[in-house]
Amino acid sequence: xxxxxxxxxxxxxxxxxxxxxxASFVQRAGLWLAAGVGSVIALVTILVLVFVHKNYPTMPSAxxxxxxxxxxxxxxxxxxxxxxxAVKNGLDLFQTIVTQALxxxxxxxxxYIFGKGDRAG
Numbered sequence: 011x012x013x014x015x016x017x018x019x020x021x022x023x024x025x026x027x028x029x030x031x032x033a034s035f036v037q038r039a040g041l042w043l044a045a046g047v048g049s050v051i052a053l054v055t056i057l058v059l060v061f062v063h064k065n066y067p068t069m070p071s072a073x074x075x076x077x078x079x080x081x082x083x084x085x086x087x088x089x090x091x092x093x094x095x096a097v098k099n100g101l102d103l104f105q106t107i108v109t110q111a112l113x114x115x116x117x118x119x120x121x122y123i124f125g126k127g128d129r130a131g
Contacts, residue, residue, distance in 0.1 A: 043119050067089055067096065
């Protein structure tokens with residue numbers, strides 16, 4: 011009968027030593043490029059949020075609504091419309107810059123980095 015010898019993980023690691031895998035220049039450059047595009051996406055997102063916050067209309071005060079009397083419903087409707095316009099402008103800006111321009115570039119870079127295999131021979 012064959013007896014199998016059990017070897018511990020520490021023994022295997024001590025025998026094998028340390029192995030390091032070095033990324034190629036193209037992979038390192040791709041990672042830096044992907045990090046840069048990701049940073050630009052984050053920056054644009056923050057700027058669009060600031061844009062929406064800055065252009066968002068202020069809610070009419072209670073005193074102004076009371077002074078308007080019967081026109082208070084119209085003032086609230088106008089506020090809702092202005093709010094929707096501000097949010098729509100921000101979404102359009104975000105979609106144009108991030109979704110249509112930067113995100114395809116990021117996915118192409120990441121697809122190249124992780125899809126490219128080292129083929130020897």
